[in-house]
Amino acid sequence: xxxxxxxxxxxxxxxxxxxxxxxxxxxxxxxxxxxxxxxxxxxxxxxxxxxxxxxxxxxxxxxxxxxxxxxxxxxxxxxxxxxxxxxxxxxxxxxxxxxxxxxxxxxxxxxxxxxxxxxxxxxxxxxxxxxxxxxxxxxxxxxxxxxxxxxxxxxxxxxxxxxxxxxxxxxxxxxxxxxxxxxxxxxxxxxxxxxxxxxxxxxxxxxxxxxxxxxxxxxxxxxxxxxxxxxxxxxxxxxxxxxxxxxxxxxxxxxxxxxxxxxxxxxxxxxxxxxxxxxxxxxxxxxxxxxxxxxxxxxxxxxxxxxxxxxxxxxxxxxxxxxxxxxxxxxxxxxxxxxxxxxxxxxxxxxxxxxxx
Amino acid sequence: xxxxxxxxxxxxxxxxxxxxxxxxxxxxxxxxxxxxxxxxxxxxxxxxxxxxxxxxxxxxxxxxxxxxxxxxxxxxxxxxxxxxxxxxxxxxxxxxxxxxxxxxxxxxxxxxxxxxxxxxxxxxxxxxxxxxxxxxxxxxxxxxxxxxxxxxxxxxxxxxxxxxxxxxxxxxxxxxxxxxxxxxxxxxxxxxxxxxxxxxxxxxxxxxxxxxxxxxxxxxxxxxxxxxxxxxxxxxxxxxxxxxxxxxxxxxxxxxxxxxxxxxxxxxxxxxxxxxxxxxxxxxxxxxxxxxxxxxxxxxxxxxxxxxxxxxxxxxxxxxxxxxxxxxxxxxxxxxxxxxxxx
Numbered sequence: 001x002x003x004x005x006x007x008x009x010x011x012x013x014x015x016x017x018x019x020x021x022x023x024x025x026x027x028x029x030x031x032x033x034x035x036x037x038x039x040x041x042x043x044x045x046x047x048x049x050x051x052x053x054x055x056x057x058x059x060x061x062x063x064x065x066x067x068x069x070x071x072x073x074x075x076x077x078x079x080x081x082x083x084x085x086x087x088x089x090x091x092x093x094x095x096x097x098x099x100x101x102x103x104x105x106x107x108x109x110x111x112x113x114x115x116x117x118x119x120x121x122x123x124x125x126x127x128x129x130x131x132x133x134x135x136x137x138x139x140x141x142x143x144x145x146x147x148x149x150x151x152x153x154x155x156x157x158x159x160x161x162x163x164x165x166x167x168x169x170x171x172x173x174x175x176x177x178x179x180x181x182x183x184x185x186x187x188x189x190x191x192x193x194x195x196x197x198x199x200x201x202x203x204x205x206x207x208x209x210x211x212x213x214x215x216x217x218x219x220x221x222x223x224x225x226x227x228x229x230x231x232x233x234x235x236x237x238x239x240x241x242x243x244x245x246x247x248x249x250x251x252x253x254x255x256x257x258x259x260x261x262x263x264x265x266x267x268x269x270x271x272x273x274x275x276x277x278x279x280x281x282x283x284x285x286x287x288x289x290x291x292x293x294x295x296x297x298x299x300x301x302x303x304x305x306x307x308x309x310x311x312x313x314x315x316x317x318x319x320x321x322x323x324x325x326x327x328x329x330x331x332x333x334x335x336x337x338x339x340x341x342x343x344x345x346x347x348x349x350x351x352x353x354x355x356x357x
Numbered sequence: 358x359x360x361x362x363x364x365x366x367x368x369x370x371x372x373x374x375x376x377x378x379x380x381x382x383x384x385x386x387x388x389x390x391x392x393x394x395x396x397x398x399x400x401x402x403x404x405x406x407x408x409x410x411x412x413x414x415x416x417x418x419x420x421x422x423x424x425x426x427x428x429x430x431x432x433x434x435x436x437x438x439x440x441x442x443x444x445x446x447x448x449x450x451x452x453x454x455x456x457x458x459x460x461x462x463x464x465x466x467x468x469x470x471x472x473x474x475x476x477x478x479x480x481x482x483x484x485x486x487x488x489x490x491x492x493x494x495x496x497x498x499x500x501x502x503x504x505x506x507x508x509x510x511x512x513x514x515x516x517x518x519x520x521x522x523x524x525x526x527x528x529x530x531x532x533x534x535x536x537x538x539x540x541x542x543x544x545x546x547x548x549x550x551x552x553x554x555x556x557x558x559x560x561x562x563x564x565x566x567x568x569x570x571x572x573x574x575x576x577x578x579x580x581x582x583x584x585x586x587x588x589x590x591x592x593x594x595x596x597x598x599x600x601x602x603x604x605x606x607x608x609x610x611x612x613x614x615x616x617x618x619x620x621x622x623x624x625x626x627x628x629x630x631x632x633x634x635x636x637x638x639x640x641x642x643x644x645x646x647x648x649x650x651x652x653x654x655x656x657x658x659x660x661x662x663x664x665x666x667x668x669x670x671x672x673x674x675x676x677x678x679x680x681x682x683x684x685x686x687x688x689x690x691x692x693x694x695x696x697x698x699x700x
Contacts, residue, residue: 116685131677332476
């Protein structure tokens, strides 16, 4: 993939490749809509997961810090959007104001959580983030008393869709003979955000900051000796990962129109982590591949495993949901044991994980 | 304060302490599993909570089967059979965990075994969900719970026979473990391995066996803890290991991870903190009492005198607050002496 898309070495094939990918991305929603609008929604959710995985990749892949409560930042972003753009408080701020606020709030929480724990060993961080994810969920569930902030387990409904002037992302429109449904419009929005995030990630990775993260991941003491302020750099990774989560959460709230604490359980954190690990920690293309693969697995299972069980045993023995989680768990174990650098390993990561065996 | 009210306050306090100590001894036993593994290979056994869950589940099945078979065995014998079956099953799970998740990755970067352990814990949870069920399963109440009054007051604080059994069993197990670690050859081998694996190997200690045994012993303790939680709450569920494991880990950190006495102290303390916290946070944050200056609050209090900021539904938060506080102010824990600073 790298060789094909390398603009310097092979400009012609690279441009043709990029153009083909671009055309495919533009045409995709209409092809999917022909099969069923549900598939466009599934694709949108998959892109959201790609965004989340790229955010977590900054923390886990670049800086080597294991964050097991990443979904909490997603939740913070989603709730920020929901509170500022819904009838719940009767606030209806436009999305281009709320999304940055969501990112900032998530970033603040990331720094708040990271500050006391980042100077400690990595496994402490893992446990504390795990606990943090739970705390956020407990608060979301209970902050309906005495002042109703989060509306408790019922969640927040009727969240505003994205709107620019009179152009709403939720309404169906026909432009130039093409049928633009709500999900299709969101798809294009998500693709734009995704491209921006990929560019940011690529630039980050090759920047001074990215190299500092890599150095910290490889050997913290050596990195410190080289003059890197390891604590601030780790904090930066944490806060930056968190703000990506916050933005994705805001988009999630707008596309769904409804959020509740149910959507932000530990399992979701593990899922995003599986995507990062499966694809290859630290490699942006690998992470994208992992996220896309694992996002579509549940859908594929729903359409294959359930009918297969019905045909074989006459009833549903194991729910697709359980099989999905089993697969995620096994993916984590097997990847670490046999291909620790992921499906598409990053060159550095590969060297690091395999040399010490 | 009139004496009657004072006595009532004391009774409530005593009751919270008793509940806290019961819960705390369970945390302590689970925390021992974390701290033993940490002491010997400096890694957190993420799947330990799931081992506890499996213990509760297996015991549940055995007890249920025995009750269903009408064997005529006394209730205590039935529960003991459940425990005795759960222990080897959990030991097998603990052994497998070490073989699959930790041994192949012993020299890999830290992140790798952490991730495999998380993966295995997800696998164990979902297997448990397939084998047993998604729903919470009620533990058969075969032991009649008899409360004993602690004070002379007839409607005052009580301690039940189940609580006494849990506390006594935990103390016995902790004593046994201390004896094992400080009085036997295996204990010497374990301590040597935890200090320096290579040198211990040169001294003729089979490192792999010792590490395996550490996991196995921890898992055995976890099995008993699982049965204790199951009988105490009267419920077992495939997800119960997650929160319990987190809290027990917090307890281990509070006491000083890697330190056996620390895990026990941390467990008991955490249990008490949680019980007192859940018991009193409602009163302490009662807006009607602490914020009577506000008119808006006063009007709401007229209709709802129990207007509190935080209620006992925040019980699960205390363990994490303790964990974060310890990590900020005393990362080595109460009794711990060493703490690494590298990931």
